[in-house]
Amino acid sequence: MVRLTIDGKVVEAKKGTSILHAAESVGIKIPTLCYIKDLLPDGSCRMCMVEIENRGRTKMETACTAQVAEGLVVTTNSEKVRNARRNVLDMLLSNHKTDCFSCRANGDCKLQDLCYEYGVSKTSYEGEQTDLPIDDSNPFFTYNPNLCILCHRCVNTCHKIVGRGAIDTMERGFDSVIGTPFNVDWIDTTCESCGNCVQACPTGALTMKRRTKYRPYQVDKKVLTTCPHCATGCQYYLVVRDNEIVDVEAADGPSNKGLLCVKGRSGCF
Structure with a gap:
């Protein structure tokens, strides 16, 4: 010690x-x-x-x-530390779309929360921004590279926690994006569409397609329950809005530790 x-x-x-x-x-x-x-x-x-x-x-x-x-x-x-963090957020916003009202993650975005906390509302580094096509080819979730901050949480989750290695950081520098190796279609990868990468994303870069039905601040309640699709006993929260289940979120249960498979996350939608 x-x-x-x-x-x-x-x-x-x-x-x-x-x-x-x-x-x-x-x-x-x-x-x-x-x-x-x-x-x-x-x-x-x-x-x-x-x-x-x-x-x-x-x-x-x-x-x-x-x-x-x-x-x-x-x-x-300290003020020195806070200034360093403000500069990080400032640089992240220099290549990040700030139309938060139209973003599916509005109200559930760590980048947004930190920008509010540190008083960063716009970037001082004006210049070219990434303008890449949105990848909507996966049947369950969408990847918007223009909202990605390349934190690698999704990649690390897929490689080191789930163990699939279906996605990685592609290209270099300003052209860097998260994608499938060799840019093949989702159906031809090892991806099982479990969505654990989506839950790990701190911004609106990776979002479930059903997020179009609600925003986090419209949720009435979250009900803890056990997934019925197999005998593993994974736990998750049913996200309820107007007495309708609009989403599920993985809970830190004893058997699933915050993870879900594709059936658990999307089997009832």
Whole structure:
């Protein structure tokens, strides 16, 4: 165990623990966009930047990748840190459509939430924006590359949690998109249309097609139940609007751990 200080709180954590986890253990929230619990950190979004003082030297690092060490002094919400996060959001918006009212994820978007929290309403980096065709070929969900922030949450979910490896980051630089290897049709890939990549997406880039029937703020209630399609016992929430089931969301049940198969997620639609 090592001792460090996070926002004035003395914290004891096991050696090898990330600063993100150490902060969470004492109730300090650090914002993330790319991080997925229980996976090795991707460190691509840079939203979890914190100040770390060690032996008189202070530097900025990502809390998801930086590990605890004896005597560290960590600051998670200084003006320098907040400015760094604002700059990240500013750059993300430089290549992101901001017509939120027409977006299926309006009200259920982590990027939107963070932009509100940090007061970023538009980008200061004006220039060309990605204008790529929307991929609507999958029978259950849609991919809009113009709303993608390349956080890799969908790719990491598919590769490292689901174990299918049906999607990946294609092309490079400004042309980067999430797609199927060799750009083949969905029916010719290993994709089972489970939709776990969609649930992992923090923006409106990946959305279920049935999202056209409702917005999150119109939901009346969510009812926890057990999937009836097999004996595994996966748990999910029935999303109800006006006494009609409009969607399902995977719950962190003992047998499914926040995942669903295509039958569980889309079998009743």
